[in-house]
Amino acid sequence: MFLIYCPHCEEHREEEEFHAKGQAHIARPLDPDNCTDEEWAQFLYFRDNPRGLHHELWVHASGCRKFFNITRDTQSYEIKETYKVGEQPGVTAAKSA
Amino acid sequence: MSNLNINPQDSAVTDLDTAFKPDCAQMRQTPVQAEAGQAPRAESPLYHADLASMAAKGPLEGGVQLQELSLLGHLVIRGSLDNPAFVDGFAQVMGFALPGKLASVEQGDASVRWIAPDEWLLVVPGNEAFELEGRLRELMAGHFSIVNVSGGQTILQLSGPDAVKVLKKSTGYDLHDRNFPVGKVVTTTFAKTQAVIRRLDAQQWELVIRRSFADYVWLWLQDASAEYGLIVRG
Ligand SMILES: [Zn+2]
Numbered sequence: 001m002f003l004i005y006c007p008h009c010e011e012h013r014e015e016e017e018f019h020a021k022g023q024a025h026i027a028r029p030l031d032p033d034n035c036t037d038e039e040w041a042q043f044l045y046f047r048d049n050p051r052g053l054h055h056e057l058w059v060h061a062s063g064c065r066k067f068f069n070i071t072r073d074t075q076s077y078e079i080k081e082t083y084k085v086g087e088q089p090g091v092t093a094a095k096s097a
Numbered sequence: 098m099s100n101l102n103i104n105p106q107d108s109a110v111t112d113l114d115t116a117f118k119p120d121c122a123q124m125r126q127t128p129v130q131a132e133a134g135q136a137p138r139a140e141s142p143l144y145h146a147d148l149a150s151m152a153a154k155g156p157l158e159g160g161v162q163l164q165e166l167s168l169l170g171h172l173v174i175r176g177s178l179d180n181p182a183f184v185d186g187f188a189q190v191m192g193f194a195l196p197g198k199l200a201s202v203e204q205g206d207a208s209v210r211w212i213a214p215d216e217w218l219l220v221v222p223g224n225e226a227f228e229l230e231g232r233l234r235e236l237m238a239g240h241f242s243i244v245n246v247s248g249g250q251t252i253l254q255l256s257g258p259d260a261v262k263v264l265k266k267s268t269g270y271d272l273h274d275r276n277f278p279v280g281k282v283v284t285t286t287f288a289k290t291q292a293v294i295r296r297l298d299a300q301q302w303e304l305v306i307r308r309s310f311a312d313y314v315w316l317w318l319q320d321a322s323a324e325y326g327l328i329v330r331g
Contacts, residue, residue: 001269008214009283010198014269016286062286064213 004058005082008066017062023047024055024069024085051075053093057085121234125227126170126247139223141167142251142311152331159326160259163318166252170226171305172219173212174233176241186237190229191219201282201295210282210295210305218293218305223247249308253318256301259325264302266321268294288317 003012029035029043048054054074059067071080071091080091127139143165176183178195188194191209195217196202201210206225210218221229230243237243255263264272270285271277282295290313293305306314319327 014286016269062291063284064216066213 004070004079006060006063006066007068007082007084008060008064013060013063017060019059019061021057021059021067024057050093053080053091055089058082123227123230123234124245126245127168127223127227139168141165142306142308143167143315146312146315148329149331151329155329156326157328159322159328160257161255161263161322161325162257162260162328162330163322164254164256164330166254168223169247169252170221170223170229170245171247171250172221172226172230172233173244173246174209174217174219174241175215175243176237176239177215180239180241182238183241186233186241189236190232199281199283201280210293212282212284212293220252220305250305251308251311253304253306253314254297254301255304255318256298257325257328258300259322260300260302262325263318263321264294267317268292270294288314288321290314 002015004015004018005012006018026043029039032040035043052073052075054072056070056072057067058070059065068082068084069087069089070082071089072078073080081089083089144167148165174187174195178184184195191204191207193202193204193209196209196211198214199211201208203209207219207221209220212218219229226245226247230245233243261272267288268285270283277283277296279296279298282293284291284293287294287304287306290307290310292314295303295305297303304314
C-alpha cells in the first residue's frame with residue numbers, strides 16, 4: 001500500500017489511482033516559429049534524469065483527473081511534497097543539500 | 098427531426114429551443130415519441146440483464162441488495178467557483194448550492210456530486226434533464242460547460258448489512274465511517290475499473306458506473322456478493 005496526496009482532492013489516495021507524466025515545469029517556447037532546432041528539440045525531447053530530487057508532473061487519473069506536481073527522490077522513491085500546477089516547489093535540491 | 102438541436106433557426110423548434118445561445122449544442126437523450134407505435138425504446142446499459150425478472154424470481158433473503166436506477170438524466174457541469182454567474186446560476190435553477198470537495202447534495206429528485214474542483218455530476222429524472230440543461234444555460238454565464246452524459250453511464254444502489262463488505266472487495270478506498278461519512282463522494286478504482294462511490298446511508302451506497310463497464314461491474318457484483326446472498330430489486 002502506497003498512498004499519494006492529491007492536492008486537489010486534499011486526501012491521500014492509492015498509488016494505482018495516479019499516473020506519472022514526466023518532468024514538471026517545462027515551459028513551452030513562446031514563439032515556436034522562431035526557435036532554433038536545438039531550442040525546439042530541448043523542449044520536445046530532452047529531460048533531466050537526476051539521481052535524487054526530481055520535480056514531476058502526475059495526474060490523479062482514476063480520481064479527480066487533475067494534474068499536479070510531485071517532488072520525489074528518485075533514489076529512495078520518497079515523495080517530499082505534492083503541489084498544484086502553477087505553484088513552486090517548497091523542496092529543491094539546493095535547499096535539501 | 099433529429100434529437101440534436103444545434104441551430105435555433107431549426108424549423109421545428111419550441112420556445113425553449115429558441116432560448117439557447119447559438120453557439121451551444123444540446124442533446125436530448127430521452128427518446129422522443131415518434132410516430133404512433135414506433136416510439137424508440139430507451140435501454141439502460143443493463144437492459145440485457147433483465148433485472149426486473151431476476152428480482153421477481155430471485156432470492157428474497159440475503160445480506161446485499163442491488164437496484165439499478167436506470168435511465169436517469171446525468172449532466173456533467175463544469176465551471177469555476179470564481180465565476181459568480183456560474184455558481185449563482187446553478188443555485189438559482191436548482192435551489193441549492195454546488196457542494197464542496199468530496200461532498201454531495203440531494204434535494205427532491207435531484208442530486209449533485211462533486212467530481213473535481215471544477216466539475217460536478219447532476220442527476221435528475223430522465224425526462225427533466227433536457228429542459229433543466231436549457232434553464233441552466235440560460236442563467237449561467239461566462240466560461241462553463243454542461244454535457245448530457247445520460248446515455249454513457251448508469252447508477253447502481255447497493256444496500257444491506259453486507260454491502261460494505263462487497264465494496265471492500267472491490268476498492269482500495271477506506272470505507273470506514275470515520276473516513277467515509279454519509280453524503281461523501283469519491284471517484285476511485287473499483288473492480289479494476291472506476292466508479293463514483295457515494296454513501297447514502299449507514300448501509301446504503303451508490304455507484305455511478307460507465308456504460309461500457311456496466312455488464313462487467315454487474316457480473317463482478319454478483320460474484321462478490323454471492324457469499325452473502327444477493328437480492329436484486331427491480
Ligand atoms: Zn484528486
